[in-house]
Amino acid sequence: MFALRSAEPADLPAISALDARLTGEAKAAYWQGMLQQYAGGPPSRHFLVAETPNGQVAGFIVGEVRAWEFGQPAAGWVFAIQVDPKLRLKGAGSALFQALCGKFREQGVRRVRTLVDRKDNLILSFFRAQGMTAGPSLQLDKDLQ
Amino acid sequence: MKLQTATRLGLYAVLELARDPDRTLSVAELAERFDVSAHHLAKVLRTLASAGLVRGGRGATGGYRFTGNRRRTTLMDIVALFEPAPGQRAKEPGEDTDIGGALQRVLSEIDEIAEATLRSISLETMLRNTSTKSTAGSR
Numbered sequence: 001m002f003a004l005r006s007a008e009p010a011d012l013p014a015i016s017a018l019d020a021r022l023t024g025e026a027k028a029a030y031w032q033g034m035l036q037q038y039a040g041g042p043p044s045r046h047f048l049v050a051e052t053p054n055g056q057v058a059g060f061i062v063g064e065v066r067a068w069e070f071g072q073p074a075a076g077w078v079f080a081i082q083v084d085p086k087l088r089l090k091g092a093g094s095a096l097f098q099a100l101c102g103k104f105r106e107q108g109v110r111r112v113r114t115l116v117d118r119k120d121n122l123i124l125s126f127f128r129a130q131g132m133t134a135g136p137s138l139q140l141d142k143d144l145q
Numbered sequence: 146m147k148l149q150t151a152t153r154l155g156l157y158a159v160l161e162l163a164r165d166p167d168r169t170l171s172v173a174e175l176a177e178r179f180d181v182s183a184h185h186l187a188k189v190l191r192t193l194a195s196a197g198l199v200r201g202g203r204g205a206t207g208g209y210r211f212t213g214n215r216r217r218t219t220l221m222d223i224v225a226l227f228e229p230a231p232g233q234r235a236k237e238p239g240e241d242t243d244i245g246g247a248l249q250r251v252l253s254e255i256d257e258i259a260e261a262t263l264r265s266i267s268l269e270t271m272l273r274n275t276s277t278k279s280t281a282g283s284r
Contacts, residue, residue: 118258124265125219131274134262 002058002092004099007039007047014057015049018082034080038062046103050083050092059083061096065107070137076104078114081123097130115139152227154181154189159198159223160275162211163268169208192226213268220271221263 007015012032020026038047044065050058061081067074078100083093101112113135116124148156157179162170172190176183190209193199198213229235239245 118261121261121264124261125267125270128265129267129270129273 001090002050002052002095004048004050004095007035007049007060009035009039011035011039011049011057011060015060015082018057018059018084019080022082022085034062038064044107046100048096048099048103050096052087057084058087059092059096061100063100063104063112065104065109072113072137074109075111075113076101076107076109078112081126093126094130148224149227150185151189151192152224154179154186155193155223155227156220157181158186158190158209159193159211159213159218160268160271162199162209163213163215163218164272166211166215169202169210171208174208189227193223196222196226198223215269215272216267218268219264220266220268221260224263 012028012035015035016026016028016031019031035047038045046064047060047062049060052058059082061078063076063078065074065076069077078097081093081096083096104112112132114127114132116127118124158175161175161178162168170178172183172187175190176186190199190201194201194209198211198218199209200212201207201209237245237249240249
């Protein structure tokens with residue numbers, strides 16, 4: 001039902017609008033930068049889009065293979081994944097995640113990891129359903145007064 | 146994380162019954178499968194039935210079957226039936242002191258992580274992981 005392809009600069013309006021709708025915060029400049037860095041960037045960086053047969057962007061995923069971040073050996077990091085709420089539960093998110101994992105495998109990494117807001121049950125459940133479990137790191141925060 | 150016995154039995158029973166919602170299992174069969182007390186399990190199943198997760202048949206041969214939604218029900222939904230909710234926990238002696246308060250903040254942090262984990266895992270996901278492990282183990 002969904003075709004997967006690498007994102008292109010022309011996807012910026014659709015990606016930016018989808019993210020703004022889901023997060024309530026417009027950040028076109030951020031997504032423009034992400035597209036510049038991750039779409040057609042180095043082979044370790046990936047920005048994939050799922051589109052419907054009529055060419056509508058149904059969702060996207062962004063990730064990169066990085067080594068020695070926080071002392072960890074090379075792993076595929078998922079930085080963002082979004083799927084249009086009207087097109088959810090049809091496999092777009094799973095297809096994007098599996099495709100990104102395939103890209104990571106091609107580069108020789110055997111772990112995929114991400115960071116999730118622990119109150120965001122929807123995205124936590126999604127990653128759990130993909131087989132992800134708690135990783136070896138704990139994220140720590142502190143308010144800077 | 147330590148779960149009360151009733152919580153563990155509730156998770157065992159729901160997950161076993163949810164494997165095949167068309168299948169009916171008696172309390173004795175479930176108790177034998179997990180090597181647990183049938184008396185205790187019967188009480189747990191009544192709680193699960195009140196929550197609409199299982200339905201019990203009548204009579205000596207009547208058993209239980211799963212009536213919930215595997216994709217929508219999370220491990221936390223079952224845990225919450227048997228464990229006190231975070232806000233309903235009775236205050237422990239010493240909690241009002243500075244040390245007691247600091248300790249409570251650490252324990253609350255652990256509880257929040259545990260709750261987020263339990264809330265993120267649906268029965269569907271859990272059963273898929275179970276069958277993956279079984280398949281891997283049988284190779």
